[in-house]
Amino acid sequence: MSALHTPEHVLTGKRAVVTGGASGIGAAVARGLVGAGAEVVLADRAAEAVEAVAAELGAEARVVDLSDPEVAGALGERADVVVNNAGFQHVAPVHEFPPETFSAMLRVMVESPFRIVRTALPGMYRRGWGRVINISSVHGLRASRYKSAYVTAKHAVEGLSKTIALEGARYGVTSNCVNPGFVRTPLVERQLTEQAELHRVPEAEVLEDVLLARSAVKRLVEPEEVAELVVWLCGPGTSSITGASMAMDGGWTAH
Numbered sequence: 001m002s003a004l005h006t007p008e009h010v011l012t013g014k015r016a017v018v019t020g021g022a023s024g025i026g027a028a029v030a031r032g033l034v035g036a037g038a039e040v041v042l043a044d045r046a047a048e049a050v051e052a053v054a055a056e057l058g059a060e061a062r063v064v065d066l067s068d069p070e071v072a073g074a075l076g077e078r079a080d081v082v083v084n085n086a087g088f089q090h091v092a093p094v095h096e097f098p099p100e101t102f103s104a105m106l107r108v109m110v111e112s113p114f115r116i117v118r119t120a121l122p123g124m125y126r127r128g129w130g131r132v133i134n135i136s137s138v139h140g141l142r143a144s145r146y147k148s149a150y151v152t153a154k155h156a157v158e159g160l161s162k163t164i165a166l167e168g169a170r171y172g173v174t175s176n177c178v179n180p181g182f183v184r185t186p187l188v189e190r191q192l193t194e195q196a197e198l199h200r201v202p203e204a205e206v207l208e209d210v211l212l213a214r215s216a217v218k219r220l221v222e223p224e225e226v227a228e229l230v231v232w233l234c235g236p237g238t239s240s241i242t243g244a245s246m247a248m249d250g251g252w253t254a255h
Contacts, residue, residue, distance in 0.1 A: 010235045012037035017079045017116065019066060020086030021059075022049035024185030025135055028223035029083055030057055032231040043075050044086070067104045072112035076119030080127070081234055084113035084157070085135040089187055091146045091194045102149040109153035114160060117175075121168065130173035131234045134161045135226070138181045138249040146198060158245060165243035174242035178229055181249035182211045184220040217250030 016033045020026035021042030030040050030053065040059040044050035047063040054061035066072055066086050076082060087109045090101045117132055124130025139147060140154035157177065164175035182188050188211070195210050196203040212218050225248060233241065247253050 008035070009037045011081070011231075014080040014234075015039045015041070015078050016081035016083065016234075017041045017043065017075050017120070018083045018085060019043045019064075019075070019112070019116070020135075021061075022046040022053060024187065025180075025183060025223045025226050026083075026085045027053050028227040029085065029135075029230050030059060032224075032227035033081065033083075033234070034059060036231050036234065038081065038234075041075065041079075066108045066112040069107050069111040069115050072115040073119045076116040076121075078123060079116075079120040080124065080129065081131045081133070082113075082117055082120050083133045083135065083230060084109075084116065086112070087135075087150075087153070087187070089147070089150055089191060091191065091198060093146055094148045097148055102152075105149040106153050106156070109150075110156045110160065113157060117160075117164060121164075121173065124168070124173045125171040128172040130168065130171070132161065132164050132168070132173065132175040133230050133233055134158075134175070134177045135230075136161070136177035136179045136245065138179055138247065138252050140177060140179055141245060141247065141253050161245075162243045169242060172239065174233070174239065176233055176242060177245040178226060178233075179245050179247045179249060179253075180221045180226050181215055181252050182220050183226060184222055188220065212250070214255060215250035215252045216254065219250070221248055221250070 016038040018030050021030050022044035034057045042054045043062040043064045045065040051061045134157050137154045139151045140158045143151045161175045161177045192206045195206045
């Protein structure tokens with residue numbers, strides 16, 4: 001994978017917070033933001049992994065379990081850029097979906113992002129600049145069977161993002177969603193086995209025939225592609241891009 005094409009120094013002096021920063025999209029975004037000059041705080045509950053990524057990048061690691069929203073707010077202190085990326089998946093029919101898992105997923109993917117941004121906004125408003133970027137999903141725009149909590153959470157963060165965009169516009173704060181299809185991450189790799197069981201097909205067929213069935217581009221999105229878009233949204237010439245949902249789904253939502 002080639003290096004990110006990030007503009008050097010464009011974020012020098014800016015403090016960025018990235019949740020779910022131990023691997024996948026979060027780690028790729030952190031690399032991009034550091035490459036653009038930002039001071040980066042990585043938050044994740046996987047202590048060893050997030051500390052390793054932070055050490056590699058010269059970033060700050062925060063070991064935080066975002067299923068407890070009470071601890072989330074402090075992450076937003078002094079943040080100029082907030083990238084809400086943390087999340088997890090559970091696949092089951094609605095009538096069999098564990099209520100405690102449903103609640104935990106909404107806490108991680110909706111309430112904790114709200115708490116982080118709520119803390120960050122006053123400082124952004126005072127400084128007249130801020131970027132809130134929510135890593136949503138194609139499932140923030142479309143539904144799929146067996147993913148009731150994930151679809152609900154992603155639709156909710158879309159609404160939160162748009163509200164932040166409307167309130168923050170006069171203060172120089174933008175808020176957008178990035179909506180990838182299936183990204184090459186540990187979360188998606190775990191889904192291959194789960195989907196194979198649910199759809200009763202060999203695991204080898206799941207990727208193209210199930211996960212990418214509605215995508216015109218028959219490959220996974222790479223984490224670095226998502227990171228490129230996130231960093232671009234923090235750069236020059238993007239102050240009018242707010243309240244948007246930016247699909248990176250290989251044409252899924254073109255249907």
